[in-house]
Amino acid sequence: MAGGRILIPLPNTRYALRRRNSLCAKFAIGIFVICFGLSQLYVLNQTERTSNMVIEMNFSSAAILSMVPSIYHKYLTTKTRNQSYVVNGTLSSNIDPYRPPDIEQMQKFIQRYNNLQSILNEDIFGPLENDSVLIVVQVHTRINYLRHLIVSLAQARDISRSLVIFSHDYYDEDINDLIQSIDFCKVMQIFYPHSIQTHPHEFPGVEEDDCPRDIKRDQAIIRKCTNANYPDLYGHYREASFTQTKHHWWWKANRVFDQIAVTQHHTGPVLFLEEDHYVSEDFIYLLELMQRKVNEICSKCNI
Structure with missing residues (x-):
């Protein structure tokens, strides 16, 4: 220290x-x-x-x-034009990659289908008879559901006497290929020409001035969007995807009853289906039985 x-x-x-x-x-x-x-x-x-x-x-x-009987497995087997064709890890030089049509091409195809009114398999099963069941199917994009509907139709008794009209609001080559592979009855395809697919940025598609679905009426009026004064009963404004379904249904009915040559004078039963429906094997028999009973009991009634 x-x-x-x-x-x-x-x-x-x-x-x-x-x-x-x-x-x-x-x-x-x-x-x-x-x-x-x-x-x-x-x-x-x-x-x-x-x-x-x-x-x-x-x-x-x-x-x-x-x-499902093996003869109908082809309707459940997925085949697509959109798949890549690969050989040893590279694109095959012998196969061009699939390119879906653009809007202008689709509109031309749709007009051609609607003008031709072609009936597939008519040469095999004969023309549509007036007392035969006419089946009209509304189709959108759900191809897997459609496959099972087709299988159920294929197993229905007397389906070969019917004409099945597939009405589309979406142009898709895979769906077309599936429908055109049907070989158990007469088939026709028609296409709703005013779809969202072919009119994506104009009515009936989504326009720039459309009112948002959930906007309040007073806000819509201030904004001056389309039909601001006219929301629906629930206070909502037009949704293109939902409106298209209704427009397609009415177009389809008018097309079948008034504009297709083979059906505009048809007097037999007409059955409307959608792509996600499924029918029993005896649905044609029961429908025709109901029609006969209605004619006997109430001639002015319509099923």
Whole structure:
């Protein structure tokens, strides 16, 4: 001790700093290992889940096919023009990639279909008779539902006497190929010419000045959007996708009853279906039975 002062040893700050850095590094490595392990578990779980889903889908597909006569499996087998044609990992030089038609091409195809009024398989099953059932199917984009409807129609008794008209509001070559593969009855395709697909930015599609669905009437009037003064009963404004369904239905009915040569004077039953419906094997028999009973009991009634 010198002059009454006590010397206090200072801590080794360099050692403390190294120790703290070492602990931080270990902590970071531990966090990384935990995150890495969790990510691997997630990947394994997702892989297993995907594998299980594929297995379940295969079992489901096999179960569905087992309930359908083998001659109708072709309607349930997915064939698409949109798939890539790959040979040894490269595009085949002999096959051009499929390119869907543009709007102008679609409009030409639609007009051609509607003008021709062609009936497929008429040469096999003969012309439509006045007492035969006329079936009209409204089709949008749900091809998987449509496949099962076609299978159910194929198994219906006396379906060969019917004409099935498929009315479309969406032009799709895969759907066309499916319908044109039908070989158990007479078939016609018609196309609603004022669809959203061919008019995406103008009525009946979505226009720039359309009122948003949920806008309040007073706000719509201030905004001066289309039909601002006329919301529906629930205070909503036009939604193109929903409105199209109604417009298509009425166009289809008028087209069948007044504009198609083979059906405009038809006096037999007319059945309207949609792509997600499914019919029983005896639906034609029951429909015709109902028609006969109505004629006997109430000649002025209509089923």
